[in-house]
Amino acid sequence: MAAEEIIPVVVEFTGGLEMLFADQRKHTLAVPAKDEEGKPVTVGWLVNYLCEKVMKDSRKEMFVLDGHVRPGILVLINDADWELEGEASYALQPKDNILFVSTLHGG
Amino acid sequence: MSPALCAMCRASRALIIRPKNHQKLCKACFIAIFEAEIHHTITSTNLFSPGDRIAIGASGGKDSTVLASVLKTLNERYNYGLDLVLLSIDEGIKGYRDDSLETVKRNAVQYGMPLKIVGYDELYGWTMDQVVETIGKKGNCTYCGVFRRQALDRGAKMLGIKHVVTGHNADDVAETILMNLLRGDLPRLARSTNIITGDEMSEVKRSKPLKYAYEKEIVLYAHHKKLDYFSTECIYSPEAFRGSARSLIKNLERVRPSAILDVVRSGEDMARLVPEEVTGISQCKSQKISLSNADGGDEGAGGCGSSNGRSSGGEMAEMEKKLQQDEEAAGREVEITSVSSHANGQRHDRIGGKSHLRSRAQGDTGRKLLRQTLGTCKRCGYMSSQEICKACVLLDGLNKNRPKMEIEIDVEDEESSTLRRRMEGIALAAG
Numbered sequence: 001m002a003a004e005e006i007i008p009v010v011v012e013f014t015g016g017l018e019m020l021f022a023d024q025r026k027h028t029l030a031v032p033a034k035d036e037e038g039k040p041v042t043v044g045w046l047v048n049y050l051c052e053k054v055m056k057d058s059r060k061e062m063f064v065l066d067g068h069v070r071p072g073i074l075v076l077i078n079d080a081d082w083e084l085e086g087e088a089s090y091a092l093q094p095k096d097n098i099l100f101v102s103t104l105h106g107g
Numbered sequence: 108m109s110p111a112l113c114a115m116c117r118a119s120r121a122l123i124i125r126p127k128n129h130q131k132l133c134k135a136c137f138i139a140i141f142e143a144e145i146h147h148t149i150t151s152t153n154l155f156s157p158g159d160r161i162a163i164g165a166s167g168g169k170d171s172t173v174l175a176s177v178l179k180t181l182n183e184r185y186n187y188g189l190d191l192v193l194l195s196i197d198e199g200i201k202g203y204r205d206d207s208l209e210t211v212k213r214n215a216v217q218y219g220m221p222l223k224i225v226g227y228d229e230l231y232g233w234t235m236d237q238v239v240e241t242i243g244k245k246g247n248c249t250y251c252g253v254f255r256r257q258a259l260d261r262g263a264k265m266l267g268i269k270h271v272v273t274g275h276n277a278d279d280v281a282e283t284i285l286m287n288l289l290r291g292d293l294p295r296l297a298r299s300t301n302i303i304t305g306d307e308m309s310e311v312k313r314s315k316p317l318k319y320a321y322e323k324e325i326v327l328y329a330h331h332k333k334l335d336y337f338s339t340e341c342i343y344s345p346e347a348f349r350g351s352a353r354s355l356i357k358n359l360e361r362v363r364p365s366a367i368l369d370v371v372r373s374g375e376d377m378a379r380l381v382p383e384e385v386t387g388i389s390q391c392k393s394q395k396i397s398l399s400n401a402d403g404g405d406e407g408a409g410g411c412g413s414s415n416g417r418s419s420g421g422e423m424a425e426m427e428k429k430l431q432q433d434e435e436a437a438g439r440e441v442e443i444t445s446v447s448s449h450a451n452g453q454r455h456d457r458i459g460g461k462s463h464l465r466s467r468a469q470g471d472t473g474r475k476l477l478r479q480t481l482g483t484c485k486r487c488g489y490m491s492s493q494e495i496c497k498a499c500v501l502l503d504g505l506n507k508n509r510p511k512m513e514i515e516i517d518v519e520d521e522e523s524s525t526l527r528r529r530m531e532g533i534a535l536a537a538g
């Protein structure tokens with residue numbers, strides 16, 4: 001069944017964000033290709049997934065605030081600013097690299 | 108969506124969208140224009156002269172790492188003729204600086220620059236760990252910030268260097284402008300927009316070449332150039348009322364990315380409208396020095412965070428809590444600020460014995476500034492507008508607290524300090 005289809009993606013956290021994800025910078029994930037409604041999964045979906053399934057730290061608001069990626073955290077999709085890729089609505093492709101970089105930490 | 112092409116070379120795929128003008132650029136063009144703009148800032152402000160020895164205040168964090176990398180690049184590309192040195196401060200916080208100093212040591216090798224590390228212990232006889240042990244976590248960032256400002260200047264002096272550059276970026280400057288606007292502190296607002304503090308008369312002048320660079324672009328530059336930097340918060344989280352101003356800046360940026368530079372430009376425009384007699388800028392030279400440097404509070408009075416002299420807005424959790432509180436009560440920001448200047452006034456009161464200082468701290472800053480004259484601290488000889496400089500005042504308090512007494516001493520609590528003095532009197536009499 002197509003519903004069981006899996007997409008491999010690499011998710012990275014830097015700039016201090018890694019501390020929210022068990023101090024692990026690189027996470028190789030296999031995510032379902034379709035969401036609960038049968039639509040292709042997006043970066044927005046991935047952010048929720050990371051919050052609920054991957055992040056063990058209880059400080060969710062460090063990553064997501066009011067349903068959005070926290071201001072001051074940059075999102076790069078295959079090295080491109082996600083603003084160039086449709087932000088949260090970008091549909092994940094196999095082998096995508098999604099990088100979250102915090103600018104909020106000391107410089 | 109078909110990938111957008113770079114607006115400059117029209118050949119490569121755009122990876123960056125610039126916050127200040129929405130320009131879409133490829134990696135190579137972004138790196139080129141980022142460097143060109145810093146070069147423009149440096150040349151248009153006559154920041155350096157050939158042969159200058161420049162100390163880069165290096166924390167291992169993104170801003171100072173990018174600053175070091177860009178200055179090295181520009182120095183070689185445009186033959187500035189600068190002698191660049193990395194200068195790092197070790198506050199003596201176990202586990203905090205270990206990793207960041209390792210990063211700076213690697214940077215020194217990567218950029219072929221000599222590195223000087225100055226410790227709080229050698230400068231002040233106190234590590235921050237010892238300070239916290241003595242006064243607790245509350246208020247310790249004031250110490251850290253005041254000590255750090257002098258530490259960079261003293262470190263530079265030890266090296267015979269007269270100019271320290273720091274990694275303050277446009278977000279930092281915008282934040283400082285907003286904070287001073289909220290405080291109603293026009294003189295400081297005016298000075299905080301300057302790219303240079305101190306002048307030829309000062310022993311050590313400070314400047315911020317990244318003043319117009321967005322924090323976002325600094326992080327992207329570091330990412331695309333694969334620079335080796337370190338990110339962590341100070342573990343002694345600042346009480347950081349600045350945290351909420353930072354959040355405000357980031358929220359503004361999300362709504363309208365140009366807002367950060369707009370705040371910086373507005374700050375500069377406002378600064379021009381502030382009369383000279385209020386800012387102290389363009390006054391006689393000696394006075395200007397005392398105004399710009401001795402106070403030590405132009406940027407980041409909170410002073411903590413891993414950038415030298417910059418307030419990073421505190422540990423993330425604290426910041427978040429603070430932001431939520433501020434959303435509940437919009438007036439909180441001003442309230443906290445004035446409480447904090449209260450505290451400052453009281454510390455001075457206690458030690459300097461001048462009872463008018465408290466009202467001065469909140470009141471007519473302009474007149475206060477005019478009355479300041481250049482002097483040196485009687486204890487340490489460091490430039491100061493007071494008889495005893497801020498660092499020595501704080502040290503006085505610390506040294507009196509050693510060995511630690513039973514009662515909890517709050518630095519902001521006048522009563523306990525009176526009690527403390529009485530107890531010291533008793534101890535003296537007994538001895």
Ligand SMILES: [Zn+2]
Pocket residue numbers: 113114115116117118119132133134135136137
């Ligand atoms: Zn290009």
Ligand SMILES: [Zn+2]
Pocket residue numbers: 484485486487488489495496497498499500
């Ligand atoms: Zn002194």
